[in-house]
Amino acid sequence: MFLNRQKEIERIQQSLQRKKPQFIVIYGRRRCGKSTLLQQILPHETIYFSADLREAPLQISAFARQVEKIAPGFSKPVYPDWETLFLSLNNTLKERTIVCIDEFPYLVKNSPELPSVLQKIIDNRDHGNFHLILCGSSQQMMYSMVLEKTSPLYGRCDEIIKLKPMAIRYLQEYLSVSSVDAVREFGVWGGVPRYWEVRKQHENLAQAVKNSILDQNGLLSEEPERLFSDELRTAVQAYSILSLIGAGVHRPSEIAARLGKPATQLSRVLGFLVNQGYIKRETPYGEPPKSSKKSLYKMDDPFMNFYFTFLVPNKSRLEFNMVEQVWEEIENKYDRYISSIWEDLCGKAIPFIEIEGKRFNPASRWWGGGLNKKKMEIDLIASSTDQTALLIGEVKWSDKNQTIEVLESLKWKESNIPFAKPEKIIKVLFQKTPASHPDITVLTPDDIVSLADLP
Numbered sequence: 001m002f003l004n005r006q007k008e009i010e011r012i013q014q015s016l017q018r019k020k021p022q023f024i025v026i027y028g029r030r031r032c033g034k035s036t037l038l039q040q041i042l043p044h045e046t047i048y049f050s051a052d053l054r055e056a057p058l059q060i061s062a063f064a065r066q067v068e069k070i071a072p073g074f075s076k077p078v079y080p081d082w083e084t085l086f087l088s089l090n091n092t093l094k095e096r097t098i099v100c101i102d103e104f105p106y107l108v109k110n111s112p113e114l115p116s117v118l119q120k121i122i123d124n125r126d127h128g129n130f131h132l133i134l135c136g137s138s139q140q141m142m143y144s145m146v147l148e149k150t151s152p153l154y155g156r157c158d159e160i161i162k163l164k165p166m167a168i169r170y171l172q173e174y175l176s177v178s179s180v181d182a183v184r185e186f187g188v189w190g191g192v193p194r195y196w197e198v199r200k201q202h203e204n205l206a207q208a209v210k211n212s213i214l215d216q217n218g219l220l221s222e223e224p225e226r227l228f229s230d231e232l233r234t235a236v237q238a239y240s241i242l243s244l245i246g247a248g249v250h251r252p253s254e255i256a257a258r259l260g261k262p263a264t265q266l267s268r269v270l271g272f273l274v275n276q277g278y279i280k281r282e283t284p285y286g287e288p289p290k291s292s293k294k295s296l297y298k299m300d301d302p303f304m305n306f307y308f309t310f311l312v313p314n315k316s317r318l319e320f321n322m323v324e325q326v327w328e329e330i331e332n333k334y335d336r337y338i339s340s341i342w343e344d345l346c347g348k349a350i351p352f353i354e355i356e357g358k359r360f361n362p363a364s365r366w367w368g369g370g371l372n373k374k375k376m377e378i379d380l381i382a383s384s385t386d387q388t389a390l391l392i393g394e395v396k397w398s399d400k401n402q403t404i405e406v407l408e409s410l411k412w413k414e415s416n417i418p419f420a421k422p423e424k425i426i427k428v429l430f431q432k433t434p435a436s437h438p439d440i441t442v443l444t445p446d447d448i449v450s451l452a453d454l455p
Contacts, residue, residue, distance in 0.1 A: 246308025
């Protein structure tokens with residue numbers, strides 16, 4: 001399967017058309033289609049090597065055999081190290097070639113000197129005969145090897161492309177479903193292309209979840225463990241934190257207390273989970289994100305959200321093959337679960353939509369005490385880019401048209417907002433059912449799912 005990725009394709013192709021040898025880095029979470037992207041754009045003559053965890057001498061021999069396909073005889077000598085191999089490769093190539101190393105972090109695990117070897121080659125690339133593409137799924141290792149100031153490769157990239165999960169509109173296109181059903185599907189599979197392929201192998205959502213996630217032998221039944229094994233020496237803390245967040249524990253202090261650790265000991269793992277896109281740090285509108293003491297941690301990846309909300313609490317039952325019983329419980333709770341997915345999609349959509357002639361900054365929730373001293377929550381709130389208007393929105397996931405009651409609710413909340421607000425307040429309702437009212441804008445899944453740039 002290959003959908004979209006046009007921006008990434010254009011950047012890579014433009015880079016490879018330059019006269020000077022290029023150094024390109026492509027990274028991102030596993031299953032997002034990095035290898036598929038490379039297969040789409042790299043010419044047949046490319047030296048493509050997918051690394052694994054074998055010892056360095058075996059990897060060097062395997063790499064040399066890949067070169068053999070375009071340079072007969074290259075694999076006959078025994079290369080004692082990577083530097084000798086790359087120097088020989090550069091001398092052997094008679095015309096500009098592309099060298100692509102996939103799963104580069106695997107090579108570095110057994111050959112920690114490799115980044116320094118490549119640094120020498122890149123620093124002398126005016127005399128080089130190949131473009132170099134490094135690709136990897138271990139985001140933390142790719143970052144440390146390329147983007148950290150202490151890395152030998154720091155500051156040497158011509159292109160750095162982080163491949164992110166895809167927008168929901170492409171899931172809708174791939175599965176040929178309605179916008180409402182796309183939201184329901186997105187709540188399980190998120191924006192990860194490989195998960196979409198798994199889903200499409202099944203007749204419906206229920207069958208796909210039961211067979212590929214809930215079943216002990218399902219392809220995705222142990223997916224988080226596989227993802228964490230690439231990134232952390234121990235996945236225990238990451239898994240534990242996600243289990244707590246999936247169970248509704250969101251305050252950093254409470255997460256730390258449940259784990260019996262000081263909050264300061266969790267900052268590295270929390271930062272890792274945020275950087276990977278698995279969770280997000282949420283602060284109320286108007287609060288400074290870095291210093292706010294009201295911050296909460298929420299799931300930011302739909303698949304992880306589904307897994308830790310529904311599968312982890314039921315693992316013991318699933319070990320006894322109680323798949324049907326667990327699925328029945330999921331079905332009963334699924335609309336409530338999807339309402340949070342829908343709210344997240346709506347929040348991310350706000351900067352891409354023009355409402356009443358205004359464009360808006362990124363939206364967030366707000367919670368706290370209103371002017372009447374009562375606790376109050378606004379689902380979504382965002383300032384206009386020209387600072388002349390404030391959007392306040394409520395999100396509903398129900399078949400019922402709730403326009404009138406939401407309008408009244410937002411009027412009450414508007415009168416109790418405890419911070420300074422502009423003269424123009426724009427009220428928005430996000431719901432399943434289309435509706436029209438002069439005092440409130442109503443947006444539905446058809447409006448949200450169709451946005452091409454929705455992250």
